[in-house]
Amino acid sequence: MREYLENVRKKMPLVHNITNYVTVNDVANILLACGGSPIMSDEAEDVEDITSVCGGLNINIGTLHRQSIEAMFRAGKKANELGHPVLLDPVGAGASSLRTDTALRLMKELDLCVIRGNISEIKTLALGSGTTKGVDADAADAVTEETLGRSIAFVKRFAKDAGAVIAVTGAIDLVSDGTACCVIRNGRPEMGKITGTGCQLSGMMTAYVTANPEHPLEAAAASVCAMGLAGEIGFRRMQEGDGNATYRNRIIDAIYNLTGEQLEKGADYEIR
């Protein structure tokens, strides 16, 4: 795990983010915290230039606009042309036709390096339709110790079909390239009470896969471990009266201070 984190700090990858306006500030700050550098641009006329000066592209459909959809395709095609890794975060896929259709079209027309979402969003993409309730995963879909075997098989198969690393995050996180599946148990349930921990992870994951181009599976898994570990470290620093606003800051702070050694020691994962 250690070297994937350290490569981000060393190479300081510039990441182009086309992301929602809800959590964009936290995405920018966590990218800086992990050692990357963020730039945001979602205007179709601007994105090809911007993605060209960057090393990776993070596409998040959390607040789609007709014009930003155009920007996603133009930026994605340019990034593909340049060989930059492209990550898709299909926020809310399954909750609306526009989100589901846009995510499916992005999968079809772009060469994606990673797709990261919650289990309901990922199932929507795998099945081509869905019933996601809002932006959180359906309880019925949850990856638990009971459903783990089936969930791993599903994620592996979908990774193979999609030709991308698939990262499903939740109580237990699964990251697979179609062959191996990394099962990760870092994190805290209270992270779900902060808006945008998923978006933040997608931003940081883009930096990790950009800085570790030969190892997208390992880099994606390392970023998931880092985020979960930051959630654990941040939670230990919570004091009486603190809540989700302070917790948000403590997690980003923990990413800022996280060392390769800490990640190596604290990462709680197994390969299946």
Add this chain to the structure above:
Amino acid sequence: MREYLENVRKKMPLVHNITNYVTVNDVANILLACGGSPIMSDEAEDVEDITSVCGGLNINIGTLHRQSIEAMFRAGKKANELGHPVLLDPVGAGASSLRTDTALRLMKELDLCVIRGNISEIKTLALGSGTTKGVDADAADAVTEETLGRSIAFVKRFAKDAGAVIAVTGAIDLVSDGTACCVIRNGRPEMGKITGTGCQLSGMMTAYVTANPEHPLEAAAASVCAMGLAGEIGFRRMQEGDGNATYRNRIIDAIYNLTGEQLEKGADYEIR
């Protein structure tokens, strides 16, 4: 008061927010803090689907765009069709024709459950025009102990005319359904030095009225008390050198930790 808060924690209402990009992250975090669940979407093609999976709709005109205006009407009509409560926060009504006209049209074409604003914004809606200076209330309009009788009469009359619960927030808060008026004295003047405490309240109030469909007046008033109380609790936790950025976090944290019992005990209101 207690049961209105507890119903939010129990039912975890999903709230669709069409809101400004300035304070949207805080709105999302306070919705999570109070026990609700936020989703944001302001693209006309997306909003009908999104509002359909939600329980309530929060419309905030803080940063209007031509396209988001269309989205507000489409979402509002769909929410009305489905019987979901719709809240309007007329940020800056009176400061520009576009804001005043849009707010008036939303009032006319939608069936609103609650309208929440500062006194200048609400006067603008009542009079059909206004002279709001920016997004803060004019000192001349302020609800004070001296003007209280007149202000209560004004809010009751406007609530009756508008057929909605009216919530006017400021040093003294007034919430009326046209018959009763709840006069609330929770809160701290320093809350005015944080951007978006009003927007946050509107988001949380939507969760409260959604989780308490039979009691919009009481639920709206309870959310006003909760916000003011959180302002008091958060302020007591401020330390030497802290300012408005930390205060923002402490208020959201206080909402996160607020219990029905605390609200019951701390709510400072009378019915007039």
Add this chain to the structure above:
Amino acid sequence: MREYLENVRKKMPLVHNITNYVTVNDVANILLACGGSPIMSDEAEDVEDITSVCGGLNINIGTLHRQSIEAMFRAGKKANELGHPVLLDPVGAGASSLRTDTALRLMKELDLCVIRGNISEIKTLALGSGTTKGVDADAADAVTEETLGRSIAFVKRFAKDAGAVIAVTGAIDLVSDGTACCVIRNGRPEMGKITGTGCQLSGMMTAYVTANPEHPLEAAAASVCAMGLAGEIGFRRMQEGDGNATYRNRIIDAIYNLTGEQLEKGADYEIR
């Protein structure tokens, strides 16, 4: 320095911001912290009304949209007509044609009071083209003790040509009106690990020049000293485990508590 800060607290200037959605919340909170009052509007149909009720205009091109560009010109022309100071923050000029061209056109068509950017952005405007890497300055362009003489000459000349106060911020900050150049050494390198400290400064600087209309050079320089000093004060309050998220809050908090006396004593500058 003292009176420039105190005029902001006394006059509470209302500042119209057309700014990016990444750092907009922090811009609003720092404007409140310093004693000003923020309003955001980037819809072409709305901006003339909004800028008319304000005292100054802050244009930041961090996330350009076709429609917000139109709004920048309409607001800028109205502000010029009314004699309001207009500040331009050319975020990412040099990184894309759209950004470079828009910034150059804004310079040409508007009467700007101040242009504030990093050295790469400012060089791009001076040369009419550039090679900015993202939104951070190129190391090759950095203002250092070694390049100081040349950098001062460059900034003075560009200020004269542009007919505006030029503020270049970095490890050493330079503020010039074409005649004098204020060289400022406040601040901390860790401020670069927070997204939007530059955007925040631009917002606050607009409040300073609005509240001190006869002294744009001094007011701009005072705001640069205030921001740097807040970075120093905030850094001294950092505790074990804190990172860039907490540092962001501490800086805004420090601006909130900063007095004229502290600024007078802490400002580290010389006139060249």
